[in-house]
Amino acid sequence: MKNEFKVIADLVEKNTRVLDVGCADGVLMEFLRDNKNIDIRGLEISKNKVQKCIEKGLTVIEGNAEFDLKQFPDKSFDYVVLSQTLQAFLNPELVINELLRVGKKAIVTIPNFGYWKVRLHLLLKGTMPVTETLPDQWYNTPNLHMCTIKDFVYFVRSRNFKIFKSLALNEKNTSLINNKNLEIKNLFSDLGIFLIEK
Amino acid sequence: MNKEINLKTLLVKKPLKLDCGKTINNFPIAYETYGTLNEKKDNAILVFHALTGDQFVAGLNPVTNKDGWWSYAVGPNKSIDTNKYFVICSNVIGGCLGSFGPSHKDPDTQKVFGTNFPVITINDMVNAQYNLIDHFGIDKLFSIVGGSMGGMQVLQFISNFPDKAKTVIPIACTSSHSAQNIAFNELGRQAIAADSNWNDGNYNTKNTIPNKGLAVARMAAHITYLSKKGLQEKFGRKLQEREDLKFGFDADFQIESYLRYQGSVFVDRFDANSYLYITRAMDYFDLAKQFNGNLSDAFKDTNAKFFVISFTSDWLYPTQENKDIVIALNAIGADVGFVEIESDKGHDSFLLDVPEFLNALKNFLDKSYATV
Helix, strand or coil: CCHHHHHHHHHCCCCCEEEEECCCCCHHHHHHHHHHCCEEEEEECCHHHHHHHHHCCCEEEECCHHHHHHHCCCCCEEEEEEECCHHHCCCHHHHHHHHHHHEEEEEEEEEECCCHHHHHHHHHHCCCCCCCCCCCCCCCCCCCCCECHHHHHHHHHHCCCEEEEEEEEECCEEEECCCCCHHHHHHHCCEEEEEEEC | CCCCCCCCEEEECCCEECCCCCEECCEEEEEEEECCCCCCCCCEEEEECCCCCCCCCCCEECCCCEECCCCCCEECCCCEECCCCEEEEECCCCCCCCCCCCCCECCCCCCECHHHCCCCCHHHHHHHHHHHHHHCCCCCEEEEEEECHHHHHHHHHHHHCCCCEEEEEEECCCCECCHHHHHHHHHHHHHHHCCHHHHHHCHHHHCCCCHHHHHHHHHHHHHHHCCHHHHHHHCCCCECCCCCCCCCCCCCEHHHHHHHHHHHHHHHHCCHHHHHHHHHHHHHCEHHHHCCCCHHHHHCCCCCEEEEEEECCCCCCCHHHHHHHHHHHHCCCCEEEEEEECCCCHHHHHHCCCHHHHHHHHHHHHHHHHHC
8 A cells, every 4th residue: 555545544533434535446435344344335426446446345425526525515524535536627726615615624635736847847857747757748737737835825825725634755755744834844745645624 | 808817806995085085995905925934923025016026036927938037037937035034025015917907907987997996106016015014923023125116115014014124125226206317207107198099098998009109108117127237338339230220210220129129018008097097196106205204213213234236327216226225224224235246237236236235235134133
């Protein structure tokens, strides 16, 4: 399982109810179900990936987070997880609001566009950055709204959401993000992981 | 209809109060089983059939001498694996393959009921079938499964008996018959009524059967079970055993010939009055209405695990109507999964060889059996 999922799993308390939005083939769901006794549900847009989840005995709803989160009642999950998908929505702000309505807490991870490799790629090559985390070309990427760790922190603050934990991931290293090191983390982290609440 | 075949029947002695207000008792339910009920009696699956289905889910149907209606899904090693599960399916009341229906004699008058048979509902059907699980001494079914009208029965069953099934699989169905659904059913009923042989439902006394009306009803309904794309790909404008148009009203086109054939084989196995009764039951189905407009309330007492399945090209019970069931379940935090299967085979997809569907059904059942 990738490091990001391990970090997310550590943020989730045992014996809780979790919704994994964009759960893909259910790797994180399976881990949470089997290791933390989580009552876990998934929402996934790809029919193929939904089938993979059913093969694993996971409860998944085929659907699009932008339209289908509204069916869940307020605070019906302890956590709602959104892994590296926020940037692919037409309206990320609406999705964040929905996550925080449906979940008591939300765990959101974002690929950091402020990562030095991304910056360097654009600076030196003058073309849209392609990295391990962002492998697609500009013309076929599903990503519509890329942001940096700093952008996300500013956004969350501007909406007066509470940030319980901000973590930066760089390859195998995980570290805390705070006010003092925000610039540094924004430069040297590949991925940001945030535990937030409305 | 072949009456010589020995059908397995349960005679229900307990009175059943129908939604129409009448009470029936000492009525037969014809059923079939597949596989073996294990000692713990925890491997039973109750399958509900659709409008023109019957109790012969799998294997050879002794009436039609064709494969059972869900042979793709039910049988040894299939999605509903009869090596593993004990499958029960019964003919709905109002039907014409052994269960209490309009072709039976009224015990009071000794005359065939015809349209004097009480109007029945989906609720009546499942209440009648509940007697079967009592009969087998099953405390809790492992699963209840059905497509189309079978799916409606699934929803009604779990609403009526919330702790009697561990898993619930409504397929290609709706919680409430739409105006379009009712319209198509009415077309079928009027086709039957327009056949002078129907004789207000008393055709049994004259030994003339409204075959033409029933065939037209079936032809019209059959179109609704297929998709435009499916029809176009299979038939297009292909001509039926002729080089050119004949400038007449014979079946020039293959699609015409196909529909006529579907109509003609249907009348050999189905009773016109049953067609009226069962379509009426479907039209009356509105589960939300039973709960003052709140569909979620229909499921609020159950802990069952739901799996809702729809098909992309099903325009009779489209994905959105299936999703409405999912939404109602999510609103109360029920355990519900949902998948829309890609298929151009229309509403009939659930009866056909659609691997993604059959795999999903198998995986859901087998994984759930290991855990719930």
